[in-house]
Amino acid sequence: MSRIRIKNFGPIKEGYLENDGWMDIKKVTMFIGNQGSGKSTVAKLISTFMWMEKALNRGDLKIGNANDILNRIYWHNIDDYFHKNTEIEYKGDKWSLSYLAENDKQYDVSQTTGSLIEIEQYVVPKIVYIPAERNFLITIKEAFDLSGLPLPLADFSTELRKAQNNLNGSKISLPINDVNYEFNKQEGTSYISGKGYRLNLSKASSGIQSLVPMYLISRYLVLKIEKEQKEVIPEFIDLSSNNRVRRDEEVAAVWADSNKTDAIKKIDIDRILAKYHNKCFINIVEEPEQNLFPTSQKAILYSLLEFNNMMPGNKLIMTTHSPYLINYLSLAIQGNDLFKKIKALDRDELKERLFKIVPAASCISGSDVAIYEMDETNGTIKKLPAFEGIPSDKNYLNQSIREGNILFDSLLEIEEDL
Amino acid sequence: MSINFLNRNCQETPSHRDIFGLCDAQDGSRAYTNTDNPATWIATVKNNRNIALIFTAVDKCVLQDHDEIGRGRCDGLLTSEEHIYFVELKNEKGSWVTKAIDQLESTIKFFIENHSIEDFRHKKAFACNKRHNKFQEIDNELNLRFFRTYKVRLDVQAEIIFI
DSSP: OOEEEEEEETTBSSEEOSGGGEEEOOSEEEEEESTTSSHHHHHHHHHHHHHHHHHHHHTSSOTTOHHHHHHHHHHTTOGGGEEEEEEEEEEOSSEEEEEETTTTSEEEEEEOOSOHHHHHTOOOEEEEEEOGGGGHHHHSTTGGGOSSOOHHHHHHHHHHHHHHHHTTTOOEEOSSTTOEEEEETTTTEEEEEETTEEEEGGGSOHHHHHHHHHHHHHHHHHHHHHHHHHOOOGGGSOOOHHHHHHHHHHHHHHHHOTTSOHHHHHHHHHHHHHHTOOOEEEEEEEOTTTTOOHHHHHHHHHHHHHHHTTSTTOEEEEEEOOHHHHHHHHHHHHHHHHHHHHHHTTOGGGHHHHHHHSOGGGOOOGGGEEEEEEETTTTEEEEOOEETTEEOSOSHHHHHHHHHHHHHHHHHHHHHTO | OOOOTTOGGGBOOOBOOSEEEEEOOSSSSOOEEESSOGGGOSEEEEOTTOOOBEEEETBTTTBOTTSSTTSOOOSEEEEOSSEEEEEEEEOOOSSHHHHHHHHHHHHHHHHHHHSOGGGOSEEEEEEEESSOOOOOOOOHHHHHHHHHHHSOEEEOSSEEEOO
């Protein structure tokens, strides 16, 4: 399992208080906390280091070049967050990276220690960062062609356009409100439709505008990876031209090596092909709940969980301000627990009742979930405790509701004294 | 001491009514049911299937003030052949929920010590307040802990629905 340790970067000071500062990046990882507490910062660093691990694995980056990490952090627009004593360490399945500013900006890369078998099991991920600004791409006409977009948003807009084109003009149903989505390639325009209406997406509600890019890209990428898992012909794998050329050159070099037997050549070529073949999906989503009514939040969470369950190596990393998301995540965890019990006791007749509440495809084990609470007042991070996998009710978001209740009660108390 | 929750002196005759109320005069007398004066109801019982429901007064009857001093008790029980619903009736402001849950928990413990709760298919505990509905927050963890400990589902609201 990948882990990250962050100290003195942006709003994060002491960082994670347990486990010597190392935070597990689980199959579902969620960050909650006030504005400016560092939720997105951590999500962006996870994105950065996972991306670097992938690039190192493929040979895009050279070991020992500190600029690589700085460039990627610049890409995420968080380069001002460095302090003189910043420490960031990442331990991935294959590569470990660290950046310790005090040691004269020492940047270190090494293979993650562990058995060779574990390292060989590194699964190449497709990583996407879905920013909170995603509606912008829908509301501004021609946003796709705008120059000067922040780099993550520009990258995201490219992926969005690929997802839109991939629909080939056909409609897909969105997970909320019986709404369909379609993209007109010639016009470059998105439409939503339902019973008796068809609307340009730029005129739709802000919730739909936020949901469409998030849902479209997540769906497109996970289905693409799933399809490519089955592809045995390398030419069919979607790659950039540069990577395609490099992959083909590496393969040609192996074939030309007269010192290797055909059997060895085949093993080497399989290794090369694997480097260029995404086999899992890391979906990093800022505020999936953005502008959505609670039941729609449930629907999109269940969709994201379903995509996340499609491949064993997939991960869903979210930042949120929504107590509903934690509530619905609890349902998915409890649903999974119940599903296992129903199966063990051979009580299939109960499944229908269960799946009406939580779809089978969206269930998740509590041991695969980590929720981290970020405290902006002192720059620390804590893991939210869980009971049988169910996140504690005493989380920041629920406590905020409780605080509102207490304050309201105080108003009643004052009125009592009138 | 042994406590008989099935003490007939504390039970009202079975009711099949669609709707009735649970009341507590808060004057040292025991809790009771009422059908004709909703203004006095602290909790409303909805019984669309017209199941035979027996109300048992726990505080001031099954458990008298001098019994088990220091241990909390709830106001009453609603039972059918397959239901056992523990009910605490409150008519106050402030932090009543925690206190009500403690009383329910204590009564469930008494019940388990003296009877087989497993005989009932549906087991719930209701904390009800006429004057102040509970401000809603998310209680998944609390409910799961309660359920795991007592096999009783906790519900904080003034409407008791039998299904």
